[in-house]
Amino acid sequence: MSEAAASERYTGVAIALHWLVALALGGMIALGKNMHDADHRPIEWMFQLHKSIGITVLVLMIARLIWRFMNRPPALPEDMKPIEKRASHWVHIGLYVVVFALPVSGWIMVSVSPFSIATVLYGTVSWPHIAGLPELALGTREVVYPRIEQVHEIMSWVLIGLFALHLGGAIKHEISDDEGVLKRMIPRLFGKTTPPRAPARGALLAFGSAFAFFGVIAGGPIIAQSLGGDGPVTQDISEGNWLIDYDASEIRFSGTHSGDAFSGVFEDWSATINFDADDLASASVSVSVDTASAQTGDPIYDNTLEAAEWFNIKAFPEATVALSDFRQEDEVEGVMVATAALTIKEVTAEVPFIFELTEADGVWTMTGTTELSRQTLDLGQESDATADWVSADISVSVSVQASPITP
Numbered sequence: 472m473s474e475a476a477a478s479e480r481y482t483g484v485a486i487a488l489h490w491l492v493a494l495a496l497g498g499m500i501a502l503g504k505n506m507h508d509a510d511h512r513p514i515e516w517m518f519q520l521h522k523s524i525g526i527t528v529l530v531l532m533i534a535r536l537i538w539r540f541m542n543r544p545p546a547l548p549e550d551m552k553p554i555e556k557r558a559s560h561w562v563h564i565g566l567y568v569v570v571f572a573l574p575v576s577g578w579i580m581v582s583v584s585p586f587s588i589a590t591v592l593y594g595t596v597s598w599p600h601i602a603g604l605p606e607l608a609l610g611t612r613e614v615v616y617p618r619i620e621q622v623h624e625i626m627s628w629v630l631i632g633l634f635a636l637h638l639g640g641a642i643k644h645e646i647s648d649d650e651g652v653l654k655r656m657i658p659r660l661f662g663k664t665t666p667p668r669a670p671a672r673g674a675l676l677a678f679g680s681a682f683a684f685f686g687v688i689a690g691g692p693i694i695a696q697s698l699g700g701d702g703p704v705t706q707d708i709s710e711g712n713w714l715i716d717y718d719a720s721e722i723r724f725s726g727t728h729s730g731d732a733f734s735g736v737f738e739d740w741s742a743t744i745n746f747d748a749d750d751l752a753s754a755s756v757s758v759s760v761d762t763a764s765a766q767t768g769d770p771i772y773d774n775t776l777e778a779a780e781w782f783n784i785k786a787f788p789e790a791t792v793a794l795s796d797f798r799q800e801d802e803v804e805g806v807m808v809a810t811a812a813l814t815i816k817e818v819t820a821e822v823p824f825i826f827e828l829t830e831a832d833g834v835w836t837m838t839g840t841t842e843l844s845r846q847t848l849d850l851g852q853e854s855d856a857t858a859d860w861v862s863a864d865i866s867v868s869v870s871v872q873a874s875p876i877t878p
């Protein structure tokens with residue numbers, strides 16, 4: 472191939488980025504239009520995938536724009552009419568603008584969303600919300616969210632339209648008598664074959680088939696509904712008359728999300744136990760829990776729990792539990808009940824805490840459970856007060872191994 476011919480092609484990087492972004496966008500439109508189930512409920516993994524690929528596109532587009540400024544694209548073939556050159560130029564500009572604006576609007580949408588759902592790219596990389604937006608008043612977010620959602624949807628249609636014009640243009644030049652442009656944008660591997668010079672055919676066929684192609688991709692259910700530590704603390708002698716084995720102890724919470732059970736632990740907590748079975752009246756237990764240490768095994772849940780409407784870990788890094796009023800439960804040997812006062816985000820709820828004590832080789836194990844109402848504790852009351860997603864009650868089960876400190 473001569474030098475002149477080689478310089479008429481796009482660079483390898485431009486070609487790679489062009490096709491990568493084109494592939495991603497096709498998938499994104501199909502995904503975006505199909506990520507709700509038959510009851511209009513969001514299918515969470517699809518949303519996360521959509522956000523992951525969308526942000527990837529944003530990153531690729533930034534790279535592409537920079538590359539574009541550093542490597543001017545080859546001049547369009549001489550035999551193209553000036554109006555075609557201008558149309559091609561403006562469609563390219565339009566594509567650039569829309570393909571930037573789409574992921575940016577998506578990012579604004581999820582940042583301002585009253586649902587405060589975290590974005591974790593490909594289940595691994597936490598992607599932040601845009602600073603300041605999640606802190607706006609709930610009323611403002613409820614008004615802004617559907618507007619941005621609408622903008623995002625309209626822009627996706629604009630993209631489909633531009634995509635069709637672009638594809639129509641490419642096909643038109645390929646099947647007409649002129650030189651064609653596709654060979655400039657396909658890898659050299661395929662470019663060795665001369666593009667076929669088909670006789671000129673109507674633009675209608677070209678644009679019609681392009682629109683039909685996108686109609687198939689986007690034609691699925693079109694839904695206007697909105698969506699809705701530092702490692703465990705090890706042996707620690709605190710005040711009190713019991714030595715807790717933190718490695719063998721656990722505070723676990725569980726509930727359901729969208730019908731699926733979830734469960735997590737607080738990795739960092741400490742407790743002071745003053746307990747003498749013969750003197751229940753003066754028994755007391757105080758527990759301090761690091762709210763940021765909640766681990767569910769799913770980074771999306773973990774990041775969501777950190778948000779203001781859940782644990783609000785920035786403002787309230789600590790939750791406390793105070794157990795008092797210990798008594799024997801219905802004379803059942805080993806089963807006791809205490810009143811647990813749980814304080815989180817300055818809201819306190821009192822619930823009965825029923826537990827069992829067993830002893831083996833001088834080590835005592837306490838296991839107990841209680842139910843906590845999200846409503847009483849003001850957890851997730853902005854996005855899901857009616858418990859459509861996350862169960863209204865969260866079970867907390869505690870298992871503590873400890874040995875009495877003998878004076």
Ligand code: HEM
Binds near residue numbers: 502504524575
């Ligand atoms: C690269 C570009 C992107 C394209 C082509 C795209 C395309 C779409 C499409 C076609 C829909 C369906 C609209 C409808 O008809 O209802 C949609 C919805 C949505 N997109 Fe994107 N998107 C992109 C990037 C993003 C990004 C980066 C995010 C977030 C970080 C995002 C978040 C959303 C959300 C949350 C919805 C659902 C809105 C709702 O139904 O509540 N998108 N997107």
Ligand code: HEM
Binds near residue numbers: 494539654
């Ligand atoms: C099957 C789909 C596609 C085909 C066949 C196609 C074909 C082409 C061809 C032949 C060119 C070279 C035009 C020239 O020589 O100047 C080109 C350039 C370009 N295409 Fe596509 N394209 C497709 C999808 C897309 C998509 C989805 C986008 C959306 C971003 C896009 C954006 C662009 C842009 C912006 C350029 C100008 C080159 C640049 O500045 O990077 N293309 N395309």
